[in-house]
Amino acid sequence: MKRLLLASLFFIGLILIWHFIVVAEIWSPVLLPGPASVGSYLWAAATDGSLAEASWVTMKRLMIGYLIGCVIGLPLGMLTARSKTLNDTLGVLALGLQTLPSVCWVPLALLWFGQSESAMLFVVIMGTLWSVLIAVDNGVRNLPPIYTRAARTMGSNGFHTLRHVILPASMPYVISGMKQGWAFAWRSLMAAEIYVTLLTGYGLGHLLHFGRELNAMDQVIGIMLIIVLIGLLADKVLFSPWERFLHRRWGLNG
Amino acid sequence: MNLVTELANPPPAKLHINGVSKTFTTQRGSVHALDKATLTVSEGEFVCLVGPSGCGKSTLLNLIAGLDTFDSGTVQMDGQPVTGPGRERMMMFQEHALFPWLDVMGNVLFSLNLKPGLNKQEHVEVAKYYLQLVGLERFMHANIHELSGGMKQRVALARALAPNPRVLLMDEPFAALDAMTREQLYVDLQKICKAREKTVIFVTHNVREAVCLGNRVVLFSPNPGRIREEFIVNLPRPRDINDPALAGMAGEITKALKGHTAKPAEE
Numbered sequence: 001m002k003r004l005l006l007a008s009l010f011f012i013g014l015i016l017i018w019h020f021i022v023v024a025e026i027w028s029p030v031l032l033p034g035p036a037s038v039g040s041y042l043w044a045a046a047t048d049g050s051l052a053e054a055s056w057v058t059m060k061r062l063m064i065g066y067l068i069g070c071v072i073g074l075p076l077g078m079l080t081a082r083s084k085t086l087n088d089t090l091g092v093l094a095l096g097l098q099t100l101p102s103v104c105w106v107p108l109a110l111l112w113f114g115q116s117e118s119a120m121l122f123v124v125i126m127g128t129l130w131s132v133l134i135a136v137d138n139g140v141r142n143l144p145p146i147y148t149r150a151a152r153t154m155g156s157n158g159f160h161t162l163r164h165v166i167l168p169a170s171m172p173y174v175i176s177g178m179k180q181g182w183a184f185a186w187r188s189l190m191a192a193e194i195y196v197t198l199l200t201g202y203g204l205g206h207l208l209h210f211g212r213e214l215n216a217m218d219q220v221i222g223i224m225l226i227i228v229l230i231g232l233l234a235d236k237v238l239f240s241p242w243e244r245f246l247h248r249r250w251g252l253n254g
Numbered sequence: 255m256n257l258v259t260e261l262a263n264p265p266p267a268k269l270h271i272n273g274v275s276k277t278f279t280t281q282r283g284s285v286h287a288l289d290k291a292t293l294t295v296s297e298g299e300f301v302c303l304v305g306p307s308g309c310g311k312s313t314l315l316n317l318i319a320g321l322d323t324f325d326s327g328t329v330q331m332d333g334q335p336v337t338g339p340g341r342e343r344m345m346m347f348q349e350h351a352l353f354p355w356l357d358v359m360g361n362v363l364f365s366l367n368l369k370p371g372l373n374k375q376e377h378v379e380v381a382k383y384y385l386q387l388v389g390l391e392r393f394m395h396a397n398i399h400e401l402s403g404g405m406k407q408r409v410a411l412a413r414a415l416a417p418n419p420r421v422l423l424m425d426e427p428f429a430a431l432d433a434m435t436r437e438q439l440y441v442d443l444q445k446i447c448k449a450r451e452k453t454v455i456f457v458t459h460n461v462r463e464a465v466c467l468g469n470r471v472v473l474f475s476p477n478p479g480r481i482r483e484e485f486i487v488n489l490p491r492p493r494d495i496n497d498p499a500l501a502g503m504a505g506e507i508t509k510a511l512k513g514h515t516a517k518p519a520e521e
Contacts, residue, residue, distance in 0.1 A: 150351035152339045153319055154365040154417065164364070168355040250354045251399025 033218040038225070041218040050207070055226065058189065058203035065121045066185045069128025070178060076129075077136025077177070078166070087137075094133045102127035102188030106195050117200050120192055127188030132181035139173020140166060172252060175242050182238065186231060204230075257376055260418065261383060266453040267331050267342065267420040269295040269318065274327030276313055286478035287313040290327065293472065293481060300447060300454045302464035302471045304507070306515055310479020311457045315423050318455065319345045331421065341369060344419040348426040350406040352398045352413070358385065359394045362413050369417045384412040387446055404435035411443075415450060424456045428463065437495055440466050444492045461511065462504040466495045471507055475514040482514045 015035050021027075022034035029037075045051035080091040105126045106119075113119035143166065151157075151165045193205020202210075204223055211219030246252050276288040288310035295301050303311040316322040317329055320339040329336040331343065344365070352361050362381040366372070372380065385391045388408040398406065407427055414422060428436045444467065447454060458464050464471045471485045485507055489500055 144349075146347060146349050146351045147353065149321055150345070150347065150353075151364075152321060153343070153345040154413075155339065155341045155368040156364075160368070165353070169353070171355060249357075249397050249399075251397065 030215070031217060033221065037218045038222045041216075042222045042225070045207075045219075045222070050202075051226065054202050054204050054207050055230065057201035058193065058205065059230070061117070061120045061203065062124060062185055062189050065124025065189070066128050066182060068121070069125045069181060069185060070132055072125075073129045073132030073177075073181065074136055074174065077133040078140055078162075078170075080133065081137045081140035091137060094130045094137075097126070098130035098134050102184060103191035103195070105188070106192050109192070110196060115196055115198055117198070119196065120189065120198065123192040124185045124189050127184040128181040131184045132177045135177020135180055136170065136174055139170040139177065142173070143169050172246055172250065175239065175246065179235075179239050182234060186234075190227065257372075257379055260372060260376070260380060263451045264418060264420050266298040266451050268297050269293075269421065269453065269455070270328075270330040270333075271295075271314070271318070272328045272330070274314070274317060274324050274329060276310070276317065276322070276324045288317075288324070289478035289480050291479070291481050292327075295453055295455065298451050298453055300456065300467060300469045302456045302458060302468035303474060304458060304461055304464045304471055304511065305474030305479075306459065306476055306511075308479070309474035309476040311474045312425050313479060315345070315425050315455060315457050318421070319343055319423050321345070341365075341417045342419050343421040343423060344414040344417060345423040346407075346410050346414045346425065346427045348429050350398075350403075350410045352406055352409055354398050356398075357394075358390065358396050358398070358401070358409050361398070361409055362416050365413050365417045381412075381416060384416050385409075387415070387449065388412045389442065402435070403431050404439060407431065407439065408442075411446070415446070415452075418450075420453060422452045422454045424454065426458055427456075429458070429460070436463075440495050441492065443467065448491075461508045462495060462501065465489070465500050465504045465507065466493050473507070473511050473514060483510055485510075 019035050022029065022032055026032075042051065076090065076094075080086045080094070102123060105123045109119040109122045113122060147165050147169050148161055151161050156165060189203075190205045190208075193203045194209045195205075197206060197209070204227055208220060208223045208227075211217070211223060271291060271293045273290045273292055274288060275286075275290055278285045278287055285308075287308075291310065291314055293301075293314075303314065305311050313322070317324050318336065320336050320343065336343070353364065356364065359378075359381055362384060363377055366377045366380055382391060382394070385394060388411050390405060390408050390412065393401065393405065393409075398409070401409065410427070428439055431439070440463070456464070456467055461471070465487055468487055471487060472481055473483045473485075474480065475482050485503070487503065489497070489503070493500055
């Protein structure tokens with residue numbers, strides 16, 4: 001409760017500072033609209049449904065791409081960690097591609113898939129896949145060998161060891177890998193949406209882009225706030241419960 | 255199979271290790287960890303393997319556990335060659351090696367779930383029995399990180415005992431604990447070994463610990479790892495680690511151990 005109060009005070013303070021800077025007219029209100037005008041834009045966008053629709057379009061792309069990326073990345077990361085051959089081949093490829101900022105996939109995706117949902121999905125998958133793969137690979141690679149040795153003495157082997165020892169033991173790494181993958185997916189999707197106009201649905205990135213084209217600074221800032229809010233919510237809803245579980249069971253911090 | 259037969263003591267096993275050698279190849283060259291080791295352990299005997307680091311005592315334990323392969327010689331349990339890990343031979347490590355993603359009960363159940371013959375409810379009953387035996391039934395639902403070092407090793411002991419093995423292999427299980435905790439564990443381990451008749455092979459570098467626990471103390475020397483000498487410990491049980499007679503015998507063995515490690519083994 002005290003923490004909530006403190007956080008609320010902090011953010012109210014920020015909004016007040018913002019308000020006073022605008023009132024002081026240091027910059028033109030065209031460049032820096034006040035919290036009131038951003039708020040009224042958000043209210044209008046919320047009531048006419050455009051905000052909800054854009055958020056839905058964006059979240060749908062993000063979720064589908066992210067899930068596909070994870071579903072491919074998790075097992076591949078396990079495999080590269082366990083097999084020397086795969087590590088020397090796929091592992092090196094993943095390491096290289098992970099360093100490629102995912103927005104760099106946009107031109108290629110456009111040429112391959114055209115201005116379509118597939119192009120968006122492709123960019124999100126590329127943003128997620130490699131970082132998830134590498135995080136899981138790292139996690140599994142660094143598992144204390146004593147776990148599998150102990151399991152072997154108890155009669156566990158093969159798939160049983162994978163399912164009941166390696167998988168749960170690497171969970172802290174898998175969670176942090178998925179969290180990192182989420183961050184990359186989110187960034188790459190925003191970049192792609194700002195970059196590419198799609199007729200199949202306007203996402204938040206598009207609203208941001210239109211805001212710039214219309215010189216509507218209240219829209220630009222408003223949408224940025226929404227993007228931050230979604231990022232925060234995702235962290236709290238998707239990852240916090242897992243991290244709390246890890247903290248309680250493992251005694252880990254973070 | 256039911257609970258009564260499950261909790262009954264199976265006859266402890268007889269081990270026969272004959273001329274076993276093992277060489278590890280590392281990047282810096284090869285290490286002759288064990289050289290023609292021969293050792294016979296009779297049913298229900300508590301044998302302690304003692305020696306400085308690198309003398310092959312842990313290597314021998316891993317070979318008996320079936321966790322490693324050896325170059326030559328034979329390892330037999332009741333006349334059957336040991337080819338891999340088996341529930342008949344359970345191992346306890348210096349690190350507790352408990353699984354942090356499971357609670358105390360989950361850890362003990364892990365080894366039981368792999369054993370055919372009992373249903374889930376019976377597994378829980380068996381696990382409870384062993385947790386009670388090591389004095390941790392109240393901590394059934396505790397997380398591993400919440401336990402002290404001594405408690406963790408107790409859980410590890412319960413986990414190793416749970417499938418009712420006939421041989422218990424212990425690799426310096428108390429080395430990382432403080433002296434007070436260790437002394438309590440000596441008392442408890444002797445009690446548990448009396449209740450659950452097992453053939454135990456216990457590796458340690460602590461001679462006093464070996465004399466306190468073992469029926470027999472086997473001395474090793476390094477480079478290459480060899481068995482050098484054996485001492486029968488005939489002190490009455492339960493033994494107290496601070497007993498002067500025990501300390502006297504430990505002193506004698508320590509002297510012998512120093513003699514073996516000082517002079518290089520003849521090739």
